[in-house]
């Protein structure tokens with residue numbers, strides 16, 4: 392552990408994470424910390440949210456991504472002296488907007504890295520659950536490595552997209568790779584669990600844990616989340632756009 396960060400997770404929580412591929416961690420941020428960020432973000436141009444590196448330029452984003460409770464959890468889960476931030480995302484879904492979920496996927500499909508240490512902290516910035524498009528996971532799905540995928544086509548529930556990224560390996564060799572809204576082949580939807588995560592609490596999940604979300608079907612409850620993806624120091628991230636990882640401590 393880094394001396395400046397308290398132990399956030401108990402051994403029972405770490406065992407559960409290893410067992411299930413995720414844990415819900417209560418009260419990572421206080422109500423006031425969440426409210427301050429949301430009040431700030433509401434005044435900003437939402438276009439900025441399409442960028443994955445706001446934590447590098449913006450103190451509000453950096454203070455959430457580098458929050459001592461989040462970093463403390465990552466120090467324990469990643470078992471590294473320096474968790475490194477790969478990307479940050481603020482994901483807001485307004486009520487009754489159809490087709491705004493994220494297809495069920497594993498993060499290593501989007502962010503190949505070597506050795507694979509990619510781990511996410513998904514923070515609820517409002518009360519979230521199945522009705523308002525909260526996070527859902529497939530418990531224990533992290534145990535079988537990467538699943539085969541196809542492009543999501545169910546635009547009623549999930550966003551559908553495709554993009555090409557420049558990739559670069561440690562030797563400097565470059566190539567292009569196509570990414571799309573990955574969906575797991577043959578996924579048994581009865582294994583998907585909708586998590587109830589109150590405002591300020593978070594979910595830590597591994598890059599092999601199948602997760603995603605559905606549209607916000609609630610009449611009046613906004614779903615807000617702030618996701619930070621970390622790797623352990625020394626990990627190589629292949630996508631050039633997020634390759635310059637920054638230390639969280």
Ligand SMILES: O=C(O)CCC(=O)C(=O)O
Pocket residue numbers: 482492493498511513526602603604616618
């Ligand atoms: O919040 C969501 O809808 C999905 C988030 C996600 O896929 C992630 O944080 O990796």
